[in-house]
Amino acid sequence: MVRFVVRRHRAVLVVAGVLAVLAGLASTTLFGKLQGGGYFDPSAESSTAADALRDHFGQGAPNLVLLVDDAGRTVDDAESTHAATELVRRLQAEPDISGVMSYWTSGHLPALRDKSGRQGLIVATIMGDEMRIDHRIADLAPEFGGTHDGIEVRVGGYAMMMHETVQQGQRDVAAGEAVAFPLTLIALLVVFGTVVGAALPLITGTVTTMLTMGVLWLLAEFTELSSTATNVASLLGLGLAIDYSLLIVNRYREELATAADPRAALITTMGSAGRTVAFSALTVAVALSSMLIFPLLAVRSIGYAGIAVALTAAVVSLTVLPAILLVAGDRIDRFRIGRKRVSDSDSRALDQGFWHRLATMVMRRPIPVATVTVALLLALGLPFLRFHPGFPDYRSMPAGSSARQVAETVQRDFDAAELSGLFVVLPDSNAGVAEYAVALSSLDDVARVDTATGSYIGGALAIPATTAHHRFETGDAAYLSVVPTTTDPRTVDAVIRAVRATPAPSRALVGGVDAANMDAIHALTARAPFALGFVVIAMALLLLLLTGSVLVPVLALILSALSLTATFGALVWIFQEGRLSGLLGFTPTGDLSAVVPVMLFAVAFGLAMDYQVFLLARIREEYENTGDATASVAIGLERIGRIVTAAAVLISIVFLGFLASDITFMKAFGIGLPLAVLADATVVRGFLLPATLRLGGRWTWWAPRPLRRLHTRFGLRESSAAPAEVAAVSA
Template sequence: MLTSLARFAMARPRAVLVAALLLMLVCGGFGATAKSHMVGGGYLTDSLESVRANDFITKNFPGGNPNLIVMVSGEGGVNSPDVRAEAQRITDELRGNPNVTGVQSYWSNLTTRSDLAGALKSKDGKRGLIMATVTGTDTDVQNRAADLSNEFNGDHDGVQVRVGGMAGTFADINHQVEKDLVLAEAIAVPVSGLLLVLVFGSVIAAALPIGVGLFAIAATLGILRGLTTVMEVSIFALNMTSALGLALAIDYSLFIVSRYREELANGRDTRSAILRSVQTAGRTVVFSGLTVALALAALAVFPQPFFKSFAYAGVAVVAAAVGASVLLLPAALILLGDRVNAWDLRKPLRRLLGRGETAPKRPEDTFWYRLVAWVMRRALPVAVVATAVLLALGSPFLKAHFGTPDDRVIGTFASSRQVGDTLRQDFDANMAASAVLVLPGFHGDAKEIGAYAKDLAAVSGVAAVLSSDGVYAVPPGAAEVKKVAAGIPQMAGSNGTYLSVGTTVAPYSPEGKRQLAALRAVPAPGSVLFGGAAALNEDTMDSVISRIPLAAGLIAIITLILLFLFTGSVVLPVKALLLNMLSLTATFGAMIWIFEQGHLSGPLGFTSTGSIDLFMPILMFCLAFGMSMDYEVFLLSRIREEWLASDRGRDANTRSVALGVARTGRIFTAAAGLMAVVLLAVATSEVAPMKLFGIGLALAVVSDATIIRGLLAPALMRLMSTGNWWAPKPLAALHKRIGFEESPAVADGDGSGGEQNQAADDAEADSHAVGEGRRMAGAVPRG
């Protein structure tokens, strides 16, 4: 298949490249509006109790669970004429908006509900709140909240207006993620290009991976926009899948272009060098892409749109990166020929420094060979020390506390963050964090509800229990305890009622979890559904955690099967799985130390909330696992080639490992460096989960390409010796029938490495020969 694709591209190179350019323009144009069709979170599903509670209120008590909070403040206080006039203007506009319901404000409640008005005024009397519910789908709510935020936010004659609440928060996040994507790509593309020039020397060779990367970005946008027409797609997928597409496209192009230049240097003509490169490096790229795609596909077992959007978009993006690499590169290379080495910047640099041409090195003379030889002479202590270091780095993960994100994921420049900080610090109760208790079908009287409210108010951290008509209860001993059971809940026929529990406790903290458990333990006068921030967090965490074993099991099984088919060994797949887990444990521990415990919050510019978003470690696990397998496949392919060409003894195993690392070390460390650049560009985002994603994956990639592939993997393969290649006889026979087997190595006709006859090259390509023996420094086995 790969040979046929390469021949097709070489036969019609201009048509292939023009078609790719047109497709890139179409995808880019179609995907330009993807952001406006995405959802801010994608963390919730309709089956959650807390979501059903919110749906009940939305249907029966419009505005009963507000998602938009407008804060109006001034130095003269909330009752000054300027503040009152501005607040009244905003209130009137909201009430006149057909997409907004349940508008309540401090100022309109002064005469009708002084109790509620007190809850909507800050402790210092300078700030008042207007609360409302923006209606519509998640996408509609975000877009409408963004319009309201743009309309109201600002300073007017000494009066400050800030828009927040859940709807305002997601609107701010969406806007910031879109801005961050432009900045990340503006950093990643030129810096990657510069690094590729340093790796290749040639500007032309460096331009090829960048071209494929730009195609992958445009394809990603088109894919995401297409997915928004059939499902909810998280806004976070915009940055993450774009970065993934760019990183993988550069990674895969680097492998193929490096192999092509190597084949040219070994005497092949352009056509046979392309065929050979696609059969070897291209085959490795396809296999690596398959492992990444299947790891991402495992995310589909989670019910949340956040994960499903990454599963579907991620698989499509990986396919785009692989397809572009094995189809567009042959078309470009056949047109370039040996001009792929043009504009070699190393030559003028050497002349400037007075240095001559560097002589080619034998693999045994390279840094990587010497390093691995040193490691394998001390295999046991190196393995013990490296494992201990990685476990120590991962130890903070044992104390991880997970939660769903709130307005603190974005910087203090955002209006929603300013509103959230003020609610937490200057109000008796955080109205954005209230618990909501729904009693569907309740037919009792006010006394039952009053008694229930009084018991709820006795729970630690509860500021007040509110209904649609008034304060039902406040904590024992508070000044307004006389108002217990003062009102009757506003019921929608026989549908039931609800209570809102104001809290002074952060909903995602351990205290918030304990408070929710205490509220649930209070006997209710009927069936009750819990909603609000704390309940949403608990329900979401339970929903995600229950699916983790299934996702992890699928990834492990898929990995073991694919690597067995690739290597014919049952030992190497298990080793690869354990090393990946060890590497990711260290990465997650570092992320807990940085983002949950907040040790680098100042330099990195984020706010530590004492918890970490559970969705990010799961997403990072699947991505990092797949990318680690990318380097594992690339390394094992060369080690296996050396092993198959050896006498299969103990010393041959050691030499095969050293030669395999020596011949791939420079390439996969360059690939890891380039991928880290792309990921760190994502980490420039002003949204904390994006920082976590970029820094965490960059650390995982770099540590895997250095500590794991350079130290721990060679040490373990030396300790396991020839046992690396063991498989039970039935499985060995199965691999011989269906695995990725290779034909014997074929040397050049005269053994000199000169050019071969074109027809002979094509015949060799068609037979899928492994390569030209161990003499060729760049050969990669077909697997």
């Protein structure tokens, strides 16, 4: 590839520019292809129940709520009743709408009127898949929200929350980039000390982000994608591109100081740092591909976006950036800011640097240092033992969200449990429904059970069947509505488990939003060991090939995992327990979104392995040059320590852009990812890595002869390209 880029570098820049512009234009319609949900397991019992409820009864769990405020009058006022009834009639006439209920047209149910009698509810179901639901709510919200014949209407419900999540995600991408770009530019100016040098990583990052959005646009044509993909793609793409650019540009400046010809310097750079970037991107892509094991669309979308980001960042860094470097030539250090930077190629002795001194100090006492460091990381991770998984609800949305405002009002002023009940579908037979309803209504924390034979409370028939109960039965199928006594998530979970454990007269399927959340958490926890096993095996094999060592992959995996312990502990301490909720501006819920640790593990573990590749490649090179297992660690860390530190700081600054999001679980990325990266770049790299490599000694790099031959042919190394190759390509 380097030969082609050197000889056709201007054509490469033109093609890259055209593709970036086209991708940018295409991405303007990307959000119209994305879904706001994706947190349900399509193979779970709750999903099968939802399908059965739709197929047999043409109904679904309520996902649209219209909150009607009579502006000072009561809901029973004649004018209000007329206006609300007309609103119900219009809603019933809309396509894809079923199960419309309201205080005014459903027998004046107390659950649909607030305690003051001044507000009422219209509840309905938007039928269809999540994409269809999102499109319909986008049409319905402006039509039904606002003032209608003197009544004020606000739109809420699960469908509205998911729609607003997509919209908020679009705003968050712009806000995150607005925060990340200027801060990153300032940091790059500090690192490089020149305007030209600092601009190159940002140019690479911009091109990477635009191309990645174009790739996601193409993916959305062939598969479903969640809106979470864009947030990750935008900031992760910028961060990885800057990391890879930093490594290549720094090595190019080193080579340029000793080579008269910029082409020769570039070829040498790409034969060393370029190969490191390629393998580093592969490790990130492999780690993020583990997300494809999970059935939840939101999690799989992170996997799709992460793979696209890593590979795109590598391609741009290995083609566009070298082409720009050829154009810049030796002008890369123009427009210097401040004093001249001291580089690794200067005459200063390597043993005078900070990283060399730190590594030497650690390796004098490796066992105490390793013991204290591991104990500290594990102690910081202890709060994760209190982890309670949950799923985002209205409290994760910003205060101005219509869905949140409606949900808070319903929670405060209405009997909210009526609107968050479960449903149990008996798709094969309606025999024994009455006895089954009696059993279910006898369960703890069940307020009422409604079905075709009436309403049951406390194990007895409370309301005989009326016309309103006919909707619970059709042909040979029936379903039951189970209303809990509270909306408390843990109590509702206990009710779901009790309902599923109660013997049914025929096949019974339990569904509802809370049941779907429980099933999704189960899917995540059940698949997590497989995803973890995939990452461990894939990374071990990859590092085995790349380093030519048996022990190094084991050490790298353990160290990368340890770097996450403090992060997971901090997530529980901050977001589940709400310690910094006032400072960060979110509402604590007593649980942590179950997708956050899963997603964070894949991204942060991939980045940790990314930096391990950077470091181990340079240390391996020094070991091959000197044969001294101890000195090679100190020299290797000194040579690349400043650059990896700068890369970690820069990508952490980029990830802080997640804090600009008004969605709580996206803020968790803005805290978790920088913590994980900085812990790996400081505590793990500065203390644990030198200590463990010192304890391993020469055995660290041992490998059987076949593996050594394989590594010689295909393995990762930071050694420069052979002079003959440089001459041939430069010609």
